[in-house]
Amino acid sequence: MAKIAFLGAGMMGQPIIRNFLRGGHAVTVYNRTLDKARPLEALGAVLAPTPKEAATGADVIISSLTNDDASKVTWNGPDGALQAEPKPGAYAIEMSTVSLTWVSELNELAKARGLHFLDCPVAGRPDVAEAGQLKVFAGGSAADVDALRPVLDAISKSVMHVGGVGRGITFKLIYNVMGAIQVAACAEGMQACEAAGIDIAVAAEGFSTGATGSPHVARHSRYMAENSHEDPVQFSGSMRIKDMAYGIQLIEDAGGQSVIGHAAKQVFEQMVELGMGDLNDSELIDTLRVVHKKDRA
Numbered sequence: 001m002a003k004i005a006f007l008g009a010g011m012m013g014q015p016i017i018r019n020f021l022r023g024g025h026a027v028t029v030y031n032r033t034l035d036k037a038r039p040l041e042a043l044g045a046v047l048a049p050t051p052k053e054a055a056t057g058a059d060v061i062i063s064s065l066t067n068d069d070a071s072k073v074t075w076n077g078p079d080g081a082l083q084a085e086p087k088p089g090a091y092a093i094e095m096s097t098v099s100l101t102w103v104s105e106l107n108e109l110a111k112a113r114g115l116h117f118l119d120c121p122v123a124g125r126p127d128v129a130e131a132g133q134l135k136v137f138a139g140g141s142a143a144d145v146d147a148l149r150p151v152l153d154a155i156s157k158s159v160m161h162v163g164g165v166g167r168g169i170t171f172k173l174i175y176n177v178m179g180a181i182q183v184a185a186c187a188e189g190m191q192a193c194e195a196a197g198i199d200i201a202v203a204a205e206g207f208s209t210g211a212t213g214s215p216h217v218a219r220h221s222r223y224m225a226e227n228s229h230e231d232p233v234q235f236s237g238s239m240r241i242k243d244m245a246y247g248i249q250l251i252e253d254a255g256g257q258s259v260i261g262h263a264a265k266q267v268f269e270q271m272v273e274l275g276m277g278d279l280n281d282s283e284l285i286d287t288l289r290v291v292h293k294k295d296r297a
């Protein structure tokens with residue numbers, strides 16, 4: 001069993017940590033707001049006041065943090081995890097959805113400290129994380145991914161080795177741009193049905209069971225029809241914008257275009273402008289209702 005340092009006990013971090021503990025791993029947890037991680041102590045986690053202290057003596061250091069800024073300070077700040085004396089052969093894993101630029105830089109920093117680095121972003125919301133059913137998109141050498149499978153198996157239903165370092169986050173960001181487009185398209189279709197006088201419960205059923213019915217559409221159209229969104233919030237409109245900004249940048253840096261990505265990002269930005277950015281992404285339909293009302297006034 002591995003000695004894991006886990007950095008970031010947020011909505012994703014907490015269920016992931018619980019599954020590592022259930023799997024028999026020893027977990028030391030750092031969270032910026034330490035009190036939020038207290039409930040994990042009763043399950044056997046040890047809390048550390050700094051990332052550096054959490055990482056000391058760990059076989060595997062994993063982070064699940066909001067964005068580039070949070071990851072940079074937690075790994076590379078004055079008390080960051082990279083300041084810890086690395087255990088020979090230890091691994092550093094970035095599990096957050098951050099930019100490819102930062103992942104590439106972090107890889108170099110980790111390697112310079114003698115750590116094996118992998119990017120292992122995940123797909124699945126907190127309820128999926130709780131069930132230990134995440135999908136891991138791994139970037140790193142085949143040997144490193146294989147060595148870490150027993151650890152990653154404790155939190156996931158599949159570990160997809162996408163390629164070398166950086167390929168995991170590259171795939172995840174493109175995947176999330178596609179996902180956000182689907183959620184935006186679902187909100188647009190549902191609101192359009194409502195405006196055109198179709199019962200939106202019927203619309204949700206039709207969209208979910210027809211060729212339009214991706215898991216995103218099936219899940220979100222039901223929340224929209226029932227007007228009962230996830231409580232507590234599992235993935236907000238603002239988080240969608242963060243992922244899309246990194247993803248669109250990556251697509252354009254690779255020479256591609258993201259016309260539909262930009263359009264979807266724009267509607268999530270309207271959500272933020274209306275003060276709804278911290279709500280679930282499925283509540284995008286309410287933004288479209290407000291915009292529709294304004295346009296008709």
Ligand SMILES: NC(=O)c1ccc[n+]([C@@H]2O[C@H](COP(=O)([O-])OP(=O)(O)OC[C@H]3O[C@@H](n4cnc5c(N)ncnc54)[C@H](OP(=O)(O)O)[C@@H]3O)[C@@H](O)[C@H]2O)c1
Pocket residue numbers: 007008009010011012013031032033034036064065066067069070071073074095096097098122123124125126234235239243
């Ligand atoms: N939620 C989902 O459905 C989902 C699914 C797949 C992937 N993800 C990705 O997983 C990562 C974590 O998401 P989450 O849903 O767990 O978010 P969250 O609940 O908001 O947790 C964010 C974590 O980052 C920490 N943090 C934020 N800013 C920081 C800073 N400046 N310095 C140090 N720590 C900071 C927070 O600490 P505090 O507690 O002190 O605020 C918390 O531990 C994100 O990259 C997200 O995109 C999320």
